[in-house]
Amino acid sequence: MAKVVTVFGATGSQGGGVANALLEDPKFKVRIVTRSASSDKAKALQERGAEVIEGNFDDASSLERALQGAYGTFLVTQHSFEDPDFDQLEIKQGKAVADAAKAAGVQHVVFSSLEDVQKIMGFPCLHFDSKAQIEEYMKSLGLPLTVVKYPGFYDNYLSSRMVQKLEDDTYEIAYPLEGAGMHGISVAVDAGFAVTAIFKNRAEWLGRTVGFSAEKLTIQQHADILSKHLAPRVFKPSKMTSDEFSNLPFPGAKHLGDMFKFYRLGNPDHSPELTRQLYPGTRGLDQWVADNKEALLNAMS
Ligand SMILES: NC(=O)c1ccc[n+]([C@@H]2O[C@H](COP(=O)([O-])OP(=O)(O)OC[C@H]3O[C@@H](n4cnc5c(N)ncnc54)[C@H](OP(=O)(O)O)[C@@H]3O)[C@@H](O)[C@H]2O)c1
Incomplete structure (x- = not known):
């Protein structure tokens, strides 16, 4: 049953x-x-x-x-x-x-x-x-x-919040990582299958912690991937620091700034190996952007 x-x-x-x-x-x-x-x-x-x-x-x-x-x-x-x-x-x-x-x-x-x-x-x-x-x-x-x-969702790019079009027509990615790497995953698809694998194999996963990740990339690498697939649009990382982000005037800016500071300095434990053990189809950002090109273009139009 x-x-x-x-x-x-x-x-x-x-x-x-x-x-x-x-x-x-x-x-x-x-x-x-x-x-x-x-x-x-x-x-x-x-x-x-x-x-x-x-x-x-x-x-x-x-x-x-x-x-x-x-x-x-x-x-x-x-x-x-x-x-x-x-x-x-x-x-x-x-x-x-x-x-x-x-x-x-x-x-x-x-x-x-x-x-x-x-x-x-x-x-x-x-x-x-x-x-x-x-x-x-x-x-x-x-x-x-x-x-x-869960690490940062790739799917955040489907809402325009993390990307801003500048006056020179380039697109700035707002993650204030100051050159550090960030883990990421597709939340709508890949992480869901990884969780299902955990439910299917209770004895193996009970009592354990899994930090999901497809891969850890810098925001420059995110920008390069987005620029490649969504050309002629050009993407680049924001130069903002996490402390500057914390001072932005919107609710939650302080807490998100703290989060980015933790991503940068705390090196949170996420494992692409364990994630792919759970769901071998877990896609890196390059494949995810290729698979979601139309939706991304709509989100950024
Ligand atoms: N964005 C990221 O990159 C990221 C990364 C890691 C972790 N997170 C964490 O993800 C969490 C948000 O999850 P999400 O993005 O999946 O949420 P979401 O897309 O914003 O959806 C919110 C869900 O919560 C339900 N909900 C809200 N209030 C509820 C209540 N009082 N009782 C029962 N259900 C309620 C809503 O159901 P109904 O509206 O149908 O009731 C809806 O299904 C946050 O805690 C955040 O810290 C986010």
Whole structure:
């Protein structure tokens, strides 16, 4: 009989990739949790066979319904930089899902965590530190856990946020990495198949942490790849430092600046080898850009 896996965030990037890959595997029955069962994304998943539970991280009874009878669950927690206490809310919500998974006797929890930057580096990165605290709580409950860590999504290039067209018609990539390398992956496809492989091989992956990555590239290398495939457009890295980025006037700039500083100085542990062991089809940026050329051109038009 197919095993039920409850996917949180299935109408979003990480959970969407996981739900998509699980739906292709007859060993699993996908249950998704959404605040709006009538949204286009929820309905599209339902049409492909997903069971849809209307729920909310803030509603314990909906978490109970979502996890009742589930074999596994994929959890990615959320935060809104508009909320000054976003990290505390994220921790509260993540712990509520952990409690519900424990109560329901879920046999395999795959949690999308991130590093405890405060502990490792001595400076905070609140949307990372919050996930590390949830991970610690899950461990303290003795949940049957596999921890995954996502690097920067290649898919961020499909929204125009990280690329800006300058007056000279060149395109500037905003990642303020100051020459350092950054791990990356396709969140919508490749990472989802890697998570599915973890659910398929519980005994091998239980108790382990996997930092996903297709490869580690500098932003100059990103620029060269984008320029090659999207010519005649020319891409180049921003010269901004992470500290300058932190001072930009938008909500979350400080926390994202902290994140880029951590990427640069903390050398977070991501493994292309383990990622390809899980999903041999994991594409590097060059292949991903080639595969998404039309969508990228639309996003940057
Ligand atoms: N962007 C990157 O490069 C990157 C890299 C690594 C990690 N991350 C982390 O990724 C996380 C965001 O994940 P994502 O990009 O996959 O999210 P996303 O695409 O923004 O989608 C958000 C998802 O969360 C669900 N959701 C939001 N609030 C909820 C609530 N109160 N109760 C239940 N579900 C709720 C939404 O479902 P409905 O709207 O259907 O309810 C939706 O499916 C962040 O924590 C970030 O730190 C991002």
